[in-house]
Amino acid sequence: MAHAYLKPVQTGAAKSSLTPCILDDDPAQLEMLAELVSSMGYEPVLTSNPAEALKLVQYGRCRLVLADVHMPGMDGYQFLDQALHCDPGLHVIIMTGEYTLDSALEAVRRGATDFLPKPIDRARLKRTLDDVAALYDQRRRVRELEEQLLKDLEFHGIVGKSPVMLEVFDFARKVARHYTNVLLIGATGTGKELVARAIHQISPVSQQKLAVCNCSALVDTLLESQLFGHLRGSFTGATDTRPGLFEFANNGTVFLDEVGETSLPMQAKLLRVIQNREIQRVGSPEVRQINVRLIAATNRDLRAEVLAGRFREDLYYRLCSIQIRLPSLTERLEDIPLLVQFFLKKYNDAYGKTISGLTRRAQAVLLQHAWPGNVRELENVISSACITTGGDFIDLADLPEGLQHRGPRNADGDDWRPLSLEEMRKAHIHRILDMCQGNRLRAAQVLGIGRTSLYRYLKDGSEEKLKATKFGQATVSAPIVLS
Ligand SMILES: Nc1ncnc2c1ncn2[C@@H]1O[C@H](COP(=O)(O)OP(=O)(O)O)[C@@H](O)[C@H]1O
Numbered sequence: 001m002a003h004a005y006l007k008p009v010q011t012g013a014a015k016s017s018l019t020p021c022i023l024d025d026d027p028a029q030l031e032m033l034a035e036l037v038s039s040m041g042y043e044p045v046l047t048s049n050p051a052e053a054l055k056l057v058q059y060g061r062c063r064l065v066l067a068d069v070h071m072p073g074m075d076g077y078q079f080l081d082q083a084l085h086c087d088p089g090l091h092v093i094i095m096t097g098e099y100t101l102d103s104a105l106e107a108v109r110r111g112a113t114d115f116l117p118k119p120i121d122r123a124r125l126k127r128t129l130d131d132v133a134a135l136y137d138q139r140r141r142v143r144e145l146e147e148q149l150l151k152d153l154e155f156h157g158i159v160g161k162s163p164v165m166l167e168v169f170d171f172a173r174k175v176a177r178h179y180t181n182v183l184l185i186g187a188t189g190t191g192k193e194l195v196a197r198a199i200h201q202i203s204p205v206s207q208q209k210l211a212v213c214n215c216s217a218l219v220d221t222l223l224e225s226q227l228f229g230h231l232r233g234s235f236t237g238a239t240d241t242r243p244g245l246f247e248f249a250n251n252g253t254v255f256l257d258e259v260g261e262t263s264l265p266m267q268a269k270l271l272r273v274i275q276n277r278e279i280q281r282v283g284s285p286e287v288r289q290i291n292v293r294l295i296a297a298t299n300r301d302l303r304a305e306v307l308a309g310r311f312r313e314d315l316y317y318r319l320c321s322i323q324i325r326l327p328s329l330t331e332r333l334e335d336i337p338l339l340v341q342f343f344l345k346k347y348n349d350a351y352g353k354t355i356s357g358l359t360r361r362a363q364a365v366l367l368q369h370a371w372p373g374n375v376r377e378l379e380n381v382i383s384s385a386c387i388t389t390g391g392d393f394i395d396l397a398d399l400p401e402g403l404q405h406r407g408p409r410n411a412d413g414d415d416w417r418p419l420s421l422e423e424m425r426k427a428h429i430h431r432i433l434d435m436c437q438g439n440r441l442r443a444a445q446v447l448g449i450g451r452t453s454l455y456r457y458l459k460d461g462s463e464e465k466l467k468a469t470k471f472g473q474a475t476v477s478a479p480i481v482l483s
């Protein structure tokens with residue numbers, strides 16, 4: 001049976017996508033080579049400037065370079081080194097008038113695809129170009145298959161192909177039919193909210209409402225009124241009577257995000273909802289019955305919180321009977337290319353761009369990063385790179401400062417400085433704040449500290465240092481950013 005992907009190579013298509021770059025300082029040679037390469041069905045780009053050829057490589061315009069050895073400014077070998085550093089998958093064919101076996105071996109050892117004596121043998125050059133074109137065509141077809149795979153591997157907008165994520169999808173699918181309470185645990189940015197939405201979508205109550213509440217974003221009184229509703233005049237500012245989210249989503253689902261941040265009194269109220277399925281609006285004696293499914297999420301270790309006396313044990317046991325743990329991004333590095341592809345498509349569409357991918361060195365850097373902000377951080381990196389990049393490919397310079405210096409060449413820490421612990425803490429806090437786009441609440445979550453501590457550290461670093469430390473805890477005056 002004939003499979004689409006087993007069709008013979010479409011040499012025409014392959015040839016047009018190869019775009020060889022011819023680099024030679026001699027205009028007569030350039031012209032002669034251009035004619036030769038064109039006669040083989042390729043459309044070459046010509047340049048006598050090695051820096052310009054490097055740019056073409058960097059932005060993925062040319063997948064193959066025919067480079068002369070003797071050029072002013074940079075010789076063919078230096079060019080080879082730099083070009084391969086930009087794109088280790090690049091094909092470079094070195095041409096020379098002084099062919100020796102030793103120099104040919106040296107070129108191949110340094111990563112050249114071939115080494116051709118001048119004058120160029122037509123048949124030999126054609127064979128090399130056709131081989132490389134066939135290889136690229138094969139890669140293109142693999143990419144097409146991967147795109148198809150991406151569609152198949154999406155689970156309600158959640159992308160993943162790693163065994164740990166496939167397990168999450170499988171378990172979520174199973175529990176969605178039957179649960180009344182589910183607890184999602186995992187670090188910030190691992191996709192807890194996405195999974196909560198997916199569970200609601202698959203559940204038998206998908207036609208009913210889903211109410212989302214971020215428990216850490218509100219002070220207790222506001223949180224209580226948001227969840228349970230209030231009567232007019234029950235507190236200052238309560239100018240009307242309002243139902244809360246539990247009533248709003250009655251017969252549907254309530255998602256309580258960051259449930260580990262709630263106070264003990266609030267936990268008692270949540271326990272009552274779970275145990276008795278009843279609520280009271282703030283200021284009202286009336287008890288109302290509600291019927292909601294509850295999904296709670298936290299990035300804290302709730303068992304440790306129980307031991308520390310910050311979380312009610314009875315509520316913990318009620319919540320954790322069904323738990324889904326979202327793995328951190330570094331536990332599933334194999335998902336990164338797929339996620340990158342997914343976000344590229346999303347932001348290409350959003351910004352009207354046609355970026356085709358990342359240069360290899362940019363890809364390598366993504367695989368080496370520690371990703372404290374997990375998938376959210378990766379999404380931010382790709383979306384801002386989509387804005388800044390001018391070419392078809394996202395390169396190192398389009399990535400945030402903190403990532404750029406993590407390539408293999410800098411693995412030993414070229415930019416290492418003997419910082420004090422205090423300076424290190426300050427730099428780290430600012431880096432995480434940048435990553436969270438200034439959202440202090442998120443930053444505190446990523447850093448694993450309370451909001452108040454974050455404000456204190458920030459204040460410690462500022463000119464208010466003297467004032468802040470003398471009188472115990474600094475007061476929280478900065479605005480809270482809701483997300
Ligand atoms: N597996 C995934 N596939 C696609 N997008 C994801 C995935 N995981 C997280 N995201 C995206 O990352 C961001 C953070 O996800 P979110 O569910 O809010 O994480 P959490 O609630 O765990 O902090 C969102 O923009 C979300 O769309």
Ligand SMILES: [Mg+2]
Pocket residue numbers: 189192193257
């Ligand atoms: Mg969240």
